[in-house]
Amino acid sequence: DQQVKQNSPSLSVQEGRISILNCDYTNSMFDYFLWYKKYPAEGPTFLISISSIKDKNEDGRFTVFLNKSAKHLSLHIVPSQPGDSAVYFCAASADASGTYKYIFGTGTRLKVLA
Amino acid sequence: DTGVSQNPRHKITKRGQNVTFRCDPISEHNRLYWYRQTLGQGPEFLTYFQNEAQLEKSRLLSDRFSAERPKGSFSTLEIQRTEQGDSAMYLCASSPDRGGWTEAFFGQGTRLTVV
Numbered sequence: 001d002q003q004v005k006q007n008s009p010s011l012s013v014q015e016g017r018i019s020i021l022n023c024d025y026t027n028s029m030f031d032y033f034l035w036y037k038k039y040p041a042e043g044p045t046f047l048i049s050i051s052s053i054k055d056k057n058e059d060g061r062f063t064v065f066l067n068k069s070a071k072h073l074s075l076h077i078v079p080s081q082p083g084d085s086a087v088y089f090c091a092a093s094a095d096a097s098g099t100y101k102y103i104f105g106t107g108t109r110l111k112v113l114a
Numbered sequence: 115d116t117g118v119s120q121n122p123r124h125k126i127t128k129r130g131q132n133v134t135f136r137c138d139p140i141s142e143h144n145r146l147y148w149y150r151q152t153l154g155q156g157p158e159f160l161t162y163f164q165n166e167a168q169l170e171k172s173r174l175l176s177d178r179f180s181a182e183r184p185k186g187s188f189s190t191l192e193i194q195r196t197e198q199g200d201s202a203m204y205l206c207a208s209s210p211d212r213g214g215w216t217e218a219f220f221g222q223g224t225r226l227t228v229v
Contacts, residue, residue, distance in 0.1 A: 004156075032215040043118070043205055043220030044157065051215065089156050093215065099170045100215060101147060104156030 003027045004092050006105035014113050019077040021108050023090035026071065030092040034102065035064060035075045038087045047088075048075070080112045116140055118221035120206050126227045127196055134192045135224045139208030146189050147218060148181055149205040150174065157205055163189060164211070196228045 005024045013019045021035075031052040036044035050057040050064045050073070057064050063076045077084055087109045091102035119138040127133050139146050144165050149157035160179070162170045165186035175181075178196075183189040193200055203225050207218035 006156075034217060036220075041222070043120075043207075043222045046217040046219065049215070049217055091156075095215075099162040099164075100145065100209070101159045101162050101170065102157075102218065103159065104149075106154065106156050 002106070003030075004090060004103050004105040006088075006090060006108050008108050009106070010109040010111070012111045012113060013080045015082055016079045019075075019080045019084065019110055019112065021075040021077075021088050021090075021110065023073045023075075023105055024071060025073075025092050027092070027094060027103075028071065029094040030103075031095050032093045033064070033066060033073050034091045034093075035062075036089045036091060036104075037084075038089065038107070044089060077110075080110075082112050082114050085110055085112050118206055118208055118219050120204075120221035120224050122224055123222065124225050124227075126229060129198060129228055130195055132192065132194045133196060133226065134190055135204055135206075135226075137189045137191070137206030137208075137221060139187075139189070139206070140210075140219055142210065143208035143219075144186070144211035145209045145216075145218070146183055147207040147209075148189070148191050149207065149220075151203045151205060151223070152201075160191075193226075196226075198228045201226055201228045 034049040035047040038044045087107045146163040148160040151157045163183040203223045205223045207220045209216045209218040
């Protein structure tokens with residue numbers, strides 16, 4: 001039962017253009033969402049988060065949008081840079097769990113072409 | 115360096131052997147998590163500690179797996195009688211307890227290969 005889904009395993013974008021990574025979830029109890037970036041042979045690195053009381057959060061080149069009615073979130077990177085090439089995971093958590101554990105999607109590999 | 119530290123980085127073991135991994139979280143982070151990641155998958159939750167108390171264990175954590183966090187500082191994850199299906203990257207993460215959601219900081223992981 002995959003509660004967090006990233007349906008695009010890979011994405012290629014030209015340098016300077018916008019990268020849009022998508023994530024869908026099924027558990028309506030999720031109320032906190034995060035995006036992590038992962039380079040090979042390293043652990044995931046936190047990028048940006050959003051609480052369910054918001055529909056947008058921005059940090060520099062990174063913006064996360066949350067559509068609760070559609071159970072969908074997306075990460076926008078603009079402008080994309082070659083150093084952004086990595087695997088991106090979205091993760092979600094439910095306050096009711098009491099442990100703040102995160103459920104991760106399967107990841108999207110982003111390649112930014114110079 | 116004050117990040118999450120995991121040792122060893124790589125471990126190759128024969129099927130049936132026991133292995134133990136260590137995680138040193140960021141100082142003063144009360145919350146500690148263990149995750150497992152296999153190829154093509156996202157990290158899967160294994161277990162969670164709040165200080166020294168193990169508050170949740172995933173059903174993925176069979177009775178061959180045990181985790182401890184004595185004194186609420188470092189943590190160990192032991193796998194007994196390893197099987198080839200245990201081959202994966204084992205990730206540790208920690209986060210501060212500020213009474214709500216905070217991002218978790220991950221270590222570089224321990225890659226286990228069971229031959």
